[in-house]
Every structure is written in C-alpha cells, then in structure tokens.
Amino acid sequence: MRITGFRTLHTVQEWGRPVGDANGVFADGRVPVPIVLVDTDEGITGVGLGPHLDAGAIFAAIDGEDPRAVTALYDRMLRHTFKAGHAGAVFGTIGAFDTALWDIKAQAAGEPLWxxxxxxxxxxxxxxxxxxxxxxxxxxxxxxxxxAEHGLRAAKLKGGLDVDRDRHRLTLVREVLAGAARGPRPVLMLDANESWSRKQAVRHVCELERTLDLTWVEEPVRRWDAEGLAAVGRGIRASVASGENLSGLEQFRPLLAAGAIDIVQTSAVWGITHFLRVATLAHAHDLPVSPVGNTPVGLVHAATAAPNHLAAELQDLRPPLGVLLDTHVEDGHFVLGDSPGIGVRVDEDLLRVRHPHTPSGDGPAVRPESAGRRLLTVPDGMPAPHHRPGVVRPLPLRQADRT
Structure with a gap:
C-alpha cells in the first residue's frame, strides 16, 4: 500500500449560540473546522480533522510511503519541519496527517482503531x-x-473574568447535574485560558474554593510558565491542568520536571501519535492524561489504550457539518463503534458546494491586550455577549499581583 495524494476541505461547527472563553467569543457560534483527506493506491482514504498550513511541504515527507508505518512517518514529518519549527498550526497539520494515517492503518486491518x-x-x-x-x-x-440528559456528571466552565459570576455559574451547573440523577456529587472544573497572573489565579480560585469544590483549574497562567503553574498549584486545593497548547514532548518536559501540572492535557488536533507519547510521559510521572478539543474522536480511540486516561472533553453533542461519526454519547461516556478506522466519514459533495466560513479577526484565538493585568473590568473590545448583565466584576488587582 502506498500514499498517493491528499485533499483538503473546510466545514464548520454550528453551535447555534455564542461560544468562547475569557479571551473572546464567536458571537455567531460558527467555528471553522479544517479537514485533511489522505488517499492510497488501494482505495482507502484516511480522515484527519486539523489545520492545513504548509500541508504541501509536510505531505512531501509521506508521499509514496506505506501509511501503515505511521509512527515512523510522524517522526519523518517532524524532521521535514525542524528548521521552521513544528509548533502551532504546523504541528496541527502534522497531527491531521497523523490521524489520517492511523485511520488508514486501522481500515486496512479491518478493525476500529481502539x-x-x-x-x-x-x-x-x-x-x-x-x-x-x-x-x-x-x-x-x-x-x-x-x-445531563446524556449522562454527563462532570462539567468544565469557561471563566476567569469575574469571581462572583464564576461562583454563580458553577453553582447553577452543579445544581443542574446534581438534579439529573442520584449518585456521586457532580465534578466541577474551571478554565481560565491563560487569562490570569499568578497572584490573580490564586486569589480567584481560593475565593471560589470557600464555597465550591473544584476538581481542576485549567490554564490559570501562561502555558509555558512552569514556575507560575507550580506556584498556583501550591496555593490552591484544586489540581492544575494544562497542555492543550503545548506541541512536542520538549514543551511538556520542563513542566513535568517542575511538578507544575497535575492533569496532563493534549489537543485533539495534535494527532494520535502525539497523544500516545504524551500519555506515556505522563504515566511515567504518575499523572493522568486528558484529551481536549472538539470532535476528539481520534484521541478517544487512543484513550482506550492509555492506562492513565482520566476523561475526554465533550464539547458539542453534534459533529461538524458534513461529518458523520460512528460514535455516540451514552451514560456520560463516548461509546465507540465497530467501523474500521476511527469511524469518521465526510460528505465531500456537501462540503464542496458550500463556501468556507471565514471567522472575524477576533474571538477566543486572539489574546486580549490586557490579559493577565486587568484591574477592574472586562477589557475593551470584548465581544457583545460578555456585556450581558452580571458578567463583569473581576477581583481587584493589588500592587503585589503585578509581579
């Protein structure tokens, strides 16, 4: 079997409501989803959900190769990008190709990837x-x-701009999940998306922990700040989670060496080989691993083989437009099907006739100018949904918090 070519498509995740985090909001609720399709000479096509940046240059590393050599081809793609740096969207492109190759390998074997x-x-x-x-x-x-109707009893909320509002919203969700069924009390997490300084993070979370039991706080400070993440972890009861924006084991190593994080996360678009390697690294440190991102089906398959997997993020209950999944949600679990591969099929005809969605220049992917140094309120330029009543009142910033 040989790889013969690749194609790219675009679709959207249509949430039907505003979606975002402390850095911004997509007010129309439409989030672009890029797709990579890899073809072979035996008629098997693999699907990867992820970026296309420099796809032609990266594909040169695997063109004509046997796709079943997927882990070796992953390293080959990394080597082809080492001068420019395999990070950000380029790392996502490698992850998309990697996922497609695993899909091909499992299809060729006639088995679901899990x-x-x-x-x-x-x-x-x-x-x-x-x-x-x-x-x-x-x-x-x-x-x-x-x-809750799908059995979910754990929830991660976006927050970090207003401690009173965060407490109120977490309490509302706790009541919803607790009222859905009897059993263990609901699990609550808060995701600040790197919006705090170290002192802000400790003060904000400690204030919440007076009345709430948080399982973890996600990305309280910048993703690479090993000393800062460790300081936050020492100052709060909740675990510290991070890693979704780290690309490469070399970025995880200093955080784990410093004891900076308690929950090791990987992004859904970074690929299956990356997840498996990060999971092994975390396992060597007796830490759990957790996939993060929309449509994480490839990593959910891989999670079944990771002894330290904790839980996978479930965002929208519906797949992106034109994407069919042999996966469903039941009793608080992803339930994987028996389709060979990762169980993802793409309606190419539907997506070819649709114009790609171009998001506005703001939103959660753009870091606000004042992130990490807010004094009183939501920064200027925050999208309209944040100006609804009761959304602003962050903790005041003391002089000591500026360090």
Missing part, C-alpha cells in the same frame, strides 16, 4: 464543556441540562 491499539473497553469517560462564557444564566442551564 481495537487495533489494544483497547479493551469501547466506552470512554467524558466531561461536558460548553465554551459557555457568553451565555446568560437561562442559556447556561439549558445547555447543561442537555449534557
């Missing part, structure tokens, strides 16, 4: 994550009621 990788249980624990900072109270309750 079985090929040595998984025993097709059910993978999930937690709800609604990218919900732009929602009103009524909208928030409605969204998490839907998650």
């Amino acid at each position: 079985r090929l990788l040595g998984g025993r249980d097709r059910r993978v624990p999930a937690y709800a994550s609604g990218l919900d900072i732009g929602l009103t109270d009524a909208e928030l309750v409605t969204v998490y009621q839907d998650y």
